[in-house]
Amino acid sequence: MTALAMFLRPYRIWKFSWPVAGLAVAYVALSTVTAMRINTGVGLEKTAQFMVVVLSASFAVRHIFILNSDERFKLLKHFTILNIFVLAHVIAYHIFRGYFTTWKYLFDTKLVFSVGVVLLFMFEDRIRSFSSSVWYMTLLSYAVIVLASGERKAYLLLALIFLFSKASAKTVLAVTLMSIALATAFVSLSHGTYVARQLTSADRSLDAMPTRAFFSDASIAEHSDMSRAFTNRMADKLFAEHPVFGAGATGYQAWAIKTYGPLTRTNQLPMNVHGERHRIPAESGWIGVVVAVLLLIVAAIRVIRYLILNGGSSATSLSRSSAYLYLFSVCYCYSEAIDTTLLTTVVIFGFVCAGLDQPVFDGLLRRSRRRGPTPLLSAHKERARVGALRLDRSLRVKRHY
Numbered sequence: 001m002t003a004l005a006m007f008l009r010p011y012r013i014w015k016f017s018w019p020v021a022g023l024a025v026a027y028v029a030l031s032t033v034t035a036m037r038i039n040t041g042v043g044l045e046k047t048a049q050f051m052v053v054v055l056s057a058s059f060a061v062r063h064i065f066i067l068n069s070d071e072r073f074k075l076l077k078h079f080t081i082l083n084i085f086v087l088a089h090v091i092a093y094h095i096f097r098g099y100f101t102t103w104k105y106l107f108d109t110k111l112v113f114s115v116g117v118v119l120l121f122m123f124e125d126r127i128r129s130f131s132s133s134v135w136y137m138t139l140l141s142y143a144v145i146v147l148a149s150g151e152r153k154a155y156l157l158l159a160l161i162f163l164f165s166k167a168s169a170k171t172v173l174a175v176t177l178m179s180i181a182l183a184t185a186f187v188s189l190s191h192g193t194y195v196a197r198q199l200t201s202a203d204r205s206l207d208a209m210p211t212r213a214f215f216s217d218a219s220i221a222e223h224s225d226m227s228r229a230f231t232n233r234m235a236d237k238l239f240a241e242h243p244v245f246g247a248g249a250t251g252y253q254a255w256a257i258k259t260y261g262p263l264t265r266t267n268q269l270p271m272n273v274h275g276e277r278h279r280i281p282a283e284s285g286w287i288g289v290v291v292a293v294l295l296l297i298v299a300a301i302r303v304i305r306y307l308i309l310n311g312g313s314s315a316t317s318l319s320r321s322s323a324y325l326y327l328f329s330v331c332y333c334y335s336e337a338i339d340t341t342l343l344t345t346v347v348i349f350g351f352v353c354a355g356l357d358q359p360v361f362d363g364l365l366r367r368s369r370r371r372g373p374t375p376l377l378s379a380h381k382e383r384a385r386v387g388a389l390r391l392d393r394s395l396r397v398k399r400h401y
Helices: 016-039 038-067 069-096 108-121 125-128 131-150 152-163 167-189 194-200 210-217 224-241 249-267 275-310 321-335 340-354 359-371 375-400
Strands: none
Touching: 016 038, 016 275, 016 340, 038 340, 069 210, 108 125, 108 131, 108 152, 108 321, 125 131, 131 152, 131 194, 131 321, 152 321, 167 210, 224 249, 224 275, 249 375, 275 340, 321 340
16 A cells, blocks of 8 residues: 555655666565476465565655655654554563563564664664753663663664764773673573573584584574574585576575475474575676675665765764664664565665665755754754744835835
8 A cells, every 4th residue: 555655645756876776776686586496386476475565665664755854854853753662662661561672573573673773873862952961861771771682683783873973082991891891791690591692603604513503402493593504504505506596486495495494393493594694696696796786885875975075083973873774774674584674675675775876865964064063953944044034024015015
């Protein structure tokens, strides 16, 4: 319905870079439509998914592009409020059921931890307007929430975005040391838990472990590092067998279930690759690798150019949002299994990067640079000023007559 709704609105052409948008669409096509090579029924289903994802994402991005500055801020504010409510629900759901850490049992809703990181840094200037202490207390509080959640990609995203934020080098060093101390204390106090195992096994290599060892543990589903190592190892093996075009979308899962089906039912081993770094070569071959690398390079060039044109190192937190979206997309695709959310993220990421040079972003950014580090706080003042000017003009006209 969202995809069809784009045809019900007055259509306005929004210009953007076709190479970036085309690469994003090609990426999704390779991840869906090529399922025809595996099974016709699955291929038709994935083709429908491809059409819905691309149309829905194009409608969402086009909608953002045609909004004015105040409307975009209102949309961002409402989206942030919604994310806070979902985040609070996820945390409350787990705590009431006795899970004081590892808040991942509502499955897809765990994405709010990563989305919250992006939104937090987008509002950095606004929070800093109260005081720097308020900002760092807010950042520390959310870092604790992310750590307790057990979301691996949220760990990485928080660290990367903080490095690209407006913090000074001394602050980055101090916060890094505090984070190490916080993680060490957390591991000591929660030894043996899921989150503690994630932190302590970050540099653990399972390359030397034989394949049969992955089926020796009846609770292997609780050891995500072992299950990921197994699926990624098998994906690399499939890539070696189909190097150019890969096995096709859903090809790895079909191959793995056919090969290890009885064992996966016994041990509940996930049969999907976690991380596009392994899935793309296995299912799309070198063709998919080239498309993904070109997309990352071209998008990075446009994001960097956009940041340079809008202040460089002194850019506002709002103007850095394109870089934050880039990091979010990379972290999400690097560590997560493919699904509709991942595909939609890729298309939105590509379309937004493709339109970064368009004037639709410039109004709010010009106001950001003119008003200092807290542009979003003054949006209502701008509306009030315009309203006062209109009232004054109407009064003058009445006096004249």
